[in-house]
Amino acid sequence: MNFQEILEKIKSKHEVLESKEDLGVLNAYIAPAKIAAVASFLKEELGFTQLNFITAVDLPANNSLEVVYRFLSYTTADAVVLKVKLDRAKAAVETISGVFQTADWHERETAEMFGITFLKHPDPNRLILPDGIEAPLRKDYKNPDMIPLPKA
């Protein structure tokens, strides 16, 4: 399947806010409340059984956080990237750990690294970071131990 066909198939069942092609891979923006439904559709109907990873990209210029989900089909070697745009001040998105078990840990990591709440997550504890470090992968993260190198 090329990216157009995948896009058409998703659009036939679910709403896609915007979409683009990036090096042959479909990037589709989905509403935060719909992500679990679309992930389930990809897995059950289109055969994207592997969730490669979940992460986020902080875009302070647009005042948004983008959560990135990448899916892979083992049979056709096709890939799809789903994205969810969130407000930086109150970032919350539905969990997809009910659809993909592996999302459990990936979401916990993303949550603590970017300060995103994954709603209805079965185990919202921290995974990697100790208490006291908040959202270090956001671009505006400041820590007293982080001293920039003097310019030579």
Next chain:
Amino acid sequence: MIKAPFEMEKISDEEYILNMGPQHPSTHGVLRIVLKLDGETVSGLYPDVGYIHSSVEKMCENKKFDMITPYTDRLDYLSAINYNWAYVAAVEKLMGIQLPERVEYMRVMLAELNRIMSHLLWYSAFGMDVGALTPIFYAFREREEVIDIVEGMTGGRLTHHAFRIGGFKNDLQKDFLPRLEKFLKKFEDRISEYEALLINNVILASRTKGVGILDKAKAINYGVTGPTLRGSDCAIDLRKNSPYSVYPKFDFKACTGKNGDTWDRLKVRMDEMRESAKILKQAASMIPAGEFCAKVPRLIKPAPGEVYTMVESARGEFGVYLVSDGTDKPYRIKFRSPSFSNLSVLKEITIGAKIADVIAIMGSLDLVIPEIDR
């Protein structure tokens, strides 16, 4: 990191909590597994990771593209070459660099030697985990030879680092191919020796057969990849399923197990070394002459965009997700590590097993901790 995953009030009088790690020898790194035990049977398990988190992803946002490669080989020090590969491939794909064919063959050869190296270390360590001290002396005899071959190319015995964006810094050293040939000549017999020594040993087989059974559907659902997934009768290998580089030109198979138990995962790794040797033989005879590095601009500035590249490392799917904003530093970089997902399935396959089995099951997952914590 979590202090107390189980609520003490909810634990019955018959049960107790045992911390395995963070300094347990069988965790091969700093990993804490909190076990809830009912006698000797595991009734609850909670992996606690993050002890050696080093914020690699954040550091990479402040480094230029060509300065990042050495960070990737420190994530998984045993499979460093494959990790370098995923990263340089990401930058090359983003910049649209066409590689000379010789580079692809050189990369395949180093990556397969690296896989053999990693599996030999796993074999030795697994033997020691379950109480067999002899295998390490046999496996390290050959591992030493492989390291010597790779050292000439990469300059390192651990955290090997030879890949550059676009190719290599040097061509293969003159004695690389003769030494490789000499090594391959005897290696297949040696694998049979290892199997006779440990894997087919009656005591080990009875300790591992039927223990820690992971079924196929569950494995895929948990994002398990690599030999751990293939042990569950699932012939998925990224070298075949999402082919990269020149792998489609070689004749090899994705080794699988039947039952998905601990023993199958051991056997898959042994078979994989045979397949790696097969690929090496073919690559050594097919390698063309030519340039060892593509034409790469001095200043590496990929166009804005994003890319995800993955390789089949010794532990499974290692991927690099790279977002570029058009400057000389990555805007965001994410490392998808195989052990991260492979560890998350441990709970599913260990509950109900005996405490001694936990060691064997964990050993069969072949975890490397720095890549989980990153």
